[in-house]
Amino acid sequence: MKAIFKKDILSYFHSYIGWLFIGVLWFFVSLYISGYSFIGQNSSVVGAFSIAEIVLMILLPILTMRTFADEKRQRTDQLIYTAPVSIGKVVLGKFLAVAAIYSIPVAALCIYPLILSRFGSVSYPYNYTAILGLWLYGLACISICVFASSLTESPVIAAVLSFLFLLLTYLVPMITSMISRLGNFATDIMSIFDIVTRFESFLKGTLDLRSVLYLVTVIFVFLFLTVQVIQKSRYVVSKKTFSLGAYSSVMIVIVLALAVIVNLGAGQLPEDAVNYDVTSQRLYSITDDTREVLNGLDDDITIHVLVAESDQDATVGKTLSRIASASSGHVSIHYVDPAIDPTFMKQYTTADNIYLNSLVVESSDKYRVINYPDLYQRSSNVFTGETTTTGYDAEGQVISAIAYVTTETKPKLYILTGHGENTLDEQFLSAFNKLNIDYADLNLLLNESVPEDAQAVMIYCPRTDLSADDTAKLIRYAEDGGDLIAVTCFESEGSMPNFTELLAHYGVTAEPGLVLDSDYDNYYQAEVYLLPNVLYDETITKSILQGNGFVFVPYAQALTHGDSDDSIKYTDLMKTSGEAYIHSNANASTTDFAATENDEKKAYPVGVRADLLDENGEIRSTGIFYSSLFVFTASADQQVSGSNTKLFNGTISAVTDGDVTISIPVKTFTDDKLMINAKTARRLTLVFAAVIPVLVLLVGFVMWMKRRRK
Numbered sequence: 001m002k003a004i005f006k007k008d009i010l011s012y013f014h015s016y017i018g019w020l021f022i023g024v025l026w027f028f029v030s031l032y033i034s035g036y037s038f039i040g041q042n043s044s045v046v047g048a049f050s051i052a053e054i055v056l057m058i059l060l061p062i063l064t065m066r067t068f069a070d071e072k073r074q075r076t077d078q079l080i081y082t083a084p085v086s087i088g089k090v091v092l093g094k095f096l097a098v099a100a101i102y103s104i105p106v107a108a109l110c111i112y113p114l115i116l117s118r119f120g121s122v123s124y125p126y127n128y129t130a131i132l133g134l135w136l137y138g139l140a141c142i143s144i145c146v147f148a149s150s151l152t153e154s155p156v157i158a159a160v161l162s163f164l165f166l167l168l169t170y171l172v173p174m175i176t177s178m179i180s181r182l183g184n185f186a187t188d189i190m191s192i193f194d195i196v197t198r199f200e201s202f203l204k205g206t207l208d209l210r211s212v213l214y215l216v217t218v219i220f221v222f223l224f225l226t227v228q229v230i231q232k233s234r235y236v237v238s239k240k241t242f243s244l245g246a247y248s249s250v251m252i253v254i255v256l257a258l259a260v261i262v263n264l265g266a267g268q269l270p271e272d273a274v275n276y277d278v279t280s281q282r283l284y285s286i287t288d289d290t291r292e293v294l295n296g297l298d299d300d301i302t303i304h305v306l307v308a309e310s311d312q313d314a315t316v317g318k319t320l321s322r323i324a325s326a327s328s329g330h331v332s333i334h335y336v337d338p339a340i341d342p343t344f345m346k347q348y349t350t351a352d353n354i355y356l357n358s359l360v361v362e363s364s365d366k367y368r369v370i371n372y373p374d375l376y377q378r379s380s381n382v383f384t385g386e387t388t389t390t391g392y393d394a395e396g397q398v399i400s401a402i403a404y405v406t407t408e409t410k411p412k413l414y415i416l417t418g419h420g421e422n423t424l425d426e427q428f429l430s431a432f433n434k435l436n437i438d439y440a441d442l443n444l445l446l447n448e449s450v451p452e453d454a455q456a457v458m459i460y461c462p463r464t465d466l467s468a469d470d471t472a473k474l475i476r477y478a479e480d481g482g483d484l485i486a487v488t489c490f491e492s493e494g495s496m497p498n499f500t501e502l503l504a505h506y507g508v509t510a511e512p513g514l515v516l517d518s519d520y521d522n523y524y525q526a527e528v529y530l531l532p533n534v535l536y537d538e539t540i541t542k543s544i545l546q547g548n549g550f551v552f553v554p555y556a557q558a559l560t561h562g563d564s565d566d567s568i569k570y571t572d573l574m575k576t577s578g579e580a581y582i583h584s585n586a587n588a589s590t591t592d593f594a595a596t597e598n599d600e601k602k603a604y605p606v607g608v609r610a611d612l613l614d615e616n617g618e619i620r621s622t623g624i625f626y627s628s629l630f631v632f633t634a635s636a637d638q639q640v641s642g643s644n645t646k647l648f649n650g651t652i653s654a655v656t657d658g659d660v661t662i663s664i665p666v667k668t669f670t671d672d673k674l675m676i677n678a679k680t681a682r683r684l685t686l687v688f689a690a691v692i693p694v695l696v697l698l699v700g701f702v703m704w705m706k707r708r709r710k
Helices: 002-014 017-039 046-064 069-073 077-081 087-108 111-119 124-149 155-179 185-191 195-203 209-234 241-267 288-295 314-325 394-405 426-434 468-479 497-505 542-546 634-639 643-654 678-709
Strands: 206-208 275-277 301-305 331-335 359-362 367-370 376-380 387-392 412-416 438-442 454-460 483-487 508-510 514-517 526-530 559-561 568-575 580-583 605-613 619-626
Touching: 002 017, 002 087, 002 678, 017 046, 017 087, 017 111, 017 678, 046 087, 046 124, 046 155, 046 195, 069 155, 087 124, 087 209, 111 124, 124 155, 124 195, 124 206, 124 209, 155 185, 155 195, 195 206, 195 209, 206 209, 209 241, 209 275, 288 394, 301 314, 301 394, 314 331, 314 394, 359 394, 367 394, 394 426, 426 438, 426 634, 426 643, 454 468, 468 483, 468 497, 468 619, 483 497, 483 643, 497 508, 497 619, 508 619, 542 643, 559 605, 568 619, 619 643, 634 643
Parallel strands: 301 331, 412 438, 412 454, 454 483, 483 619
Antiparallel strands: 206 275, 301 359, 359 367, 376 387, 508 559, 514 526, 514 580, 568 605, 605 619
């Protein structure tokens, strides 16, 4: 086998076809990686691998067409078959030779994640799982092409057959969907040949051992079929032709049956045992917070899914399966085919715009409907009108619904009005529903006091001062154990002594003007667009620090406070670097933010938690303060991939019942962006997509010409 392997692999380089294959494959894949990662600044190479399916469909038939067909054409096949080595080893040797040629450019792709890591955060498991999938997919295609080459003595016909076989496997998903969207016996048979879908599972951020097993099985089956084809042609003139042919047919049936049984058996294994999430955001895993909720369940929950099980959203299906398996039997999944039961949803909602794959989370006495679009986060481009799916929220929505249907009451939060307060963006208002919080406006001019059912009061950027009466009501509410969230506004109209008095009740002061940071790592584009250091708090900032660690806080005031003592405990949530300073007279139109000699540079808090303590040291009231009027806006949140929303959710949870306000953050689909300037991107593209493939082709051409002259 070694001699055959050595002979074949050298023939690929001597005939120039090996060099051509490596150079062309590297060029196309590297060209797409350059556009996707170097120029597009995406931190993964996965998006560029979609081109590989088309390129391999064209190149592999050319690379493999001479494997057996040329041996037959030149009548040299009998020399190989009469060699003191089994036919199986002959086939394996030739397959490994082609596989080695293919593996060279694929192995070289492993350098790309290392290069990208110099310009930002890169998920190595995600990238290298995709490269593994590309390698296994290519080997499976090679085994098919080798089989096609064994069927004929014409290399051209072998190439055409290989292309047709690969094209058929490429079209299987489309043909299957055309036959039936709901699935039937024909589509089940077709799915046996669906190599592409198994390959693409690697590109979605999961290492699915079932896909690995399937591709390995394809390689084995087609190499086995190749052996059978050669065995039959080898003994075609033998007197035992009939018996050997019958034996070959029986063995083919047995091997194919075993392959199907093994893969069907793997499909019955638990999802967690065969499917591993390799995405940086853990898109397809469930969080520890979710497991904690599920472990605490006493009630039985049914999740109705409005779709036939065979036609479900695969990603949502995996999430639901993991939730059910982690619930110790308390959560069950029930699929409802609307074609069979078209009126099912009418008992839960009167809405007409309920989509397939929508969910109903139901306990014995409560339920919540989750419409399918709510399972994904989308953003729109205001210039093009194009909508892009940016995040996945199935886990968060389902766990929120489970918390809702298993609790009797919902906390209520009041949002103060009547003082020119900012209005929360719809994105943040919708977060209240996910947090299982009721909210309502509160005008203290129309109320003698803060309502008794208030779990907390939120004051969001008042432009005018509170009245003395309003302030007295809020202080009395705090003294009675109520909690407060306040966001200050540097653009307030005139002095605000009453609002200042309310903050002072918690020992906090909002300094006039704006705080700026001259440390490059702590601002974005301009010193006033702060990216403060996020400090740990179990409820408020934990999820941020587990994510990208950034919160965007533009146009913020400095918050100052005393030291913690027996009456007040302070926790800084966000803080500038030590290179920050205050511009006391700055406003929205200020353009000169340069520090002066008199500006004191120090670290200033821009987010503070102040807990008022009783005589026993227990918390009797919590105040949470932020100093940027833009902190809870969609535009600020978008800059840091949802971290400001995490801050909002954590803040609300800190002043309400944490057992009810469960909020699993949206998991972003978007890759972290790299910091590659245009000049560097062009240079990298030139080197990897032009210079390297040209050098490979030139070296191959020179060696081929030298060989010909000999």
